[in-house]
Amino acid sequence: MKTVFITTSRKKHFNLSNSTYMAYLTGLFSGEDCVRVNMRSKADYPKIIDACKEAECIVIATSVYVDSLPSHVIRFLKDIEDDVRGIGCKVYVVCNCAFYEGEQCDILLEQISCWCERAGLGYCGGIGVGTGEMLGVIRFINLIGVPVFGALAAFVSYLCSGDILSAAGLWGIICAVSVLLFVLWSSGLFRCTYLLGKAIKERKYFGEKYTTVSFCNAAGFNFFAYFFWVARAVKNGLPPWKFR
Amino acid sequence: MKVIFCDVPDDGVIENINNTLDAYVVNACAPSARCRGCFQCWTKTPGKCVINDKLEGIGSMAMQAEEFIIISECVYGGYSENIKKVLDRCIPGVMPFFTQKDGQMNHTQRFDHRIKLKVYFYGDDITIKERNLAKKVVKRNALNMWAKESEVYFVERQSLSEVKL
Numbered sequence: 001m002k003t004v005f006i007t008t009s010r011k012k013h014f015n016l017s018n019s020t021y022m023a024y025l026t027g028l029f030s031g032e033d034c035v036r037v038n039m040r041s042k043a044d045y046p047k048i049i050d051a052c053k054e055a056e057c058i059v060i061a062t063s064v065y066v067d068s069l070p071s072h073v074i075r076f077l078k079d080i081e082d083d084v085r086g087i088g089c090k091v092y093v094v095c096n097c098a099f100y101e102g103e104q105c106d107i108l109l110e111q112i113s114c115w116c117e118r119a120g121l122g123y124c125g126g127i128g129v130g131t132g133e134m135l136g137v138i139r140f141i142n143l144i145g146v147p148v149f150g151a152l153a154a155f156v157s158y159l160c161s162g163d164i165l166s167a168a169g170l171w172g173i174i175c176a177v178s179v180l181l182f183v184l185w186s187s188g189l190f191r192c193t194y195l196l197g198k199a200i201k202e203r204k205y206f207g208e209k210y211t212t213v214s215f216c217n218a219a220g221f222n223f224f225a226y227f228f229w230v231a232r233a234v235k236n237g238l239p240p241w242k243f244r
Numbered sequence: 245m246k247v248i249f250c251d252v253p254d255d256g257v258i259e260n261i262n263n264t265l266d267a268y269v270v271n272a273c274a275p276s277a278r279c280r281g282c283f284q285c286w287t288k289t290p291g292k293c294v295i296n297d298k299l300e301g302i303g304s305m306a307m308q309a310e311e312f313i314i315i316s317e318c319v320y321g322g323y324s325e326n327i328k329k330v331l332d333r334c335i336p337g338v339m340p341f342f343t344q345k346d347g348q349m350n351h352t353q354r355f356d357h358r359i360k361l362k363v364y365f366y367g368d369d370i371t372i373k374e375r376n377l378a379k380k381v382v383k384r385n386a387l388n389m390w391a392k393e394s395e396v397y398f399v400e401r402q403s404l405s406e407v408k409l
Contacts, residue, residue: 010281063281066335067384071278071328074319099342099349107322107384110377114320117371218349222342229340233287243290243339244354 002033003200004055006048008062008073010040018136022094022129022193023061029197030059039076049083057090057200058121060112063132064097068107077112081119091116092200093126094193100218102130102210109208124205127192130212131221135189137228138213142182150174188214247302247309248409251316251326252366257405265409267313268305272326276333285336291354293336302330303337304354307389311360313409318365318398321377338388350388358392361385362409366401 005027009017020038027034035055037048052058062073069077093112095105105128116123129135154171158164183190188211199206213221230240246265250258251272258271277295284294285303293300306312316327323331338351363382370378379396386394399407 010278065279065281065332066328067388068322068381069320069328071325071332074322074328075325078319078325101348104348104384107377107381110373110380111320111322114371114374114377117373118320218344222349225340225342229287232283236284236288238288238290 002035002055003027003030003057003059004048004051005034005036005059005061007036007038008060008070008076009038010070010072017063018096018129018132019061019063019094021136021139022096022127022189023059025190025193026059026061026094026127026197026200029194029201030057031197031201039073042079045076045080049080052080052084052089053087055087055089056203057092057124059092059094059200060126061094062108064095064105064108067104069111077115077119081115085120088120088122090122090124090200090203092124092196092206094129094196095126096129096132096135098131098133100130100212100221102128102212104128104130105210106208124199125207125209127196128208128210129189129192130210131216134213134221134224134228135186138182138185142178142185146178147171147175150178184215185213188212245309246311246313246409247306248313248315249306249327249330250314251324252401252404257315260405261409267409268309270299270302270330272316272324272330276329278329279332279335283340286340289336291336293333295333299330299333301336303334305337306334307337307355307359308357309359311362312389312391314361314363315404316363316365317401318367318370318374318378321374322381338390346387348387350390353390358390361389361391361394362397363395364397364399364404364407366399366404368401370398 005023007020007023009020011017037051095108097104113123150171154167157170158167192209192211246267248267248269253273261269291304317324339354341352342349343352365378382394382396
């Protein structure tokens with residue numbers, strides 16, 4: 001009997017979405033028979049319903065929009081409520097929000113719990129991850145951006161010194177520090193997705209666990225978030241003094 | 245002026261509201277685009293959604309209203325799909341930056357004005373759990389919208405036209 005991961009991102013490149021990333025991480029620890037289906041429109045409903053009818057566990061991956069479930073997920077849950085009634089699945093949730101505190105995902109988790117009661121499914125809990133956007137950004141910056149920048153820096157170093165070994169060493173150090181920071185900052189996320197995956201594999205009740213970016217307090221997050229939004233705005237041609 | 249979001253499919257209720265109040269009424273049942281989560285309302289056209297439709301300025305309008313009223317079916321302890329679709333388009337009404345308030349992080353205000361948030365949930369079989377969750381939703385929304393006060397009411401569907409907004 002399999003586990004079905006339902007990702008609900010509406011992003012064009014859904015595989016880049018944070019909730020899909022977290023579903024993928026959870027899937028690594030959930031056992032072998034896992035299937036992922038994406039819910040972007042009503043056209044996806046039949047294949048999702050068929051997958052759920054053959055499943056023992058359903059994992060819903062979504063993001064908090066304005067403090068609660070996004071509208072397209074509310075529609076999806078309402079539309080399939082009758083179709084999944086009686087299949088007796090266990091339901092888990094992976095969700096993220098933009099705020100620092102993962103606890104602000106609590107409303108979304110409780111809404112899924114209410115849906116499970118109405119649909120006759122077994123709600124087993126889930127994880128709420130704060131700083132969802134930041135955890136997504138560091139994936140690219142620490143694993144791709146910094147190594148690429150490091151390669152350029154190493155190349156410049158080689159041009160200046162002619163010593164390829166020291167240039168390679170420089171690049172190695174930059175990459176190692178970057179990856180270490182990525183692992184440190186994401187350690188809370190990795191721990192929670194591992195624990196949830198294990199609970200899914202064992203078909204056990206999980207409860208609610210909340211996490212956020214590790215080794216970075218709220219003030220630090222605020223600092224990075226400020227520059228993130230300013231950088232995005234400048235990229236769109238909007239100067240900071242026109243933010244309001 | 246009041247801003248009212250209403251998802252009652254009965255046009256009579258909408259018409260009644262239109263005729264009796266100085267209000268800007270959004271019929272949430274009318275077709276409209278969903279929020280894309282592109283955040284360009286924060287980083288490209290501050291305060292305004294980039295989707296060029298009648299909801300493009302609704303976020304800023306709602307955050308500057310004298311009262312922001314929502315009339316919604318209670319679905320799984322929260323708003324209906326139609327109301328949420330319109331509410332999701334309201335994020336241009338706040339800033340993308342964060343601040344700590346009452347022990348948790350919230351978005352900073354875009355406007356100095358503070359709204360009064362009133363939510364009327366309707367439904368014939370709302371459970372106690374859903375009722376409590378709905379109150380929690382409104383309280384959390386009020387925090388993020390920097391509302392000076394918020395009120396939640398639960399009414400029956402057939403009594404909606406009698407409610408004094």
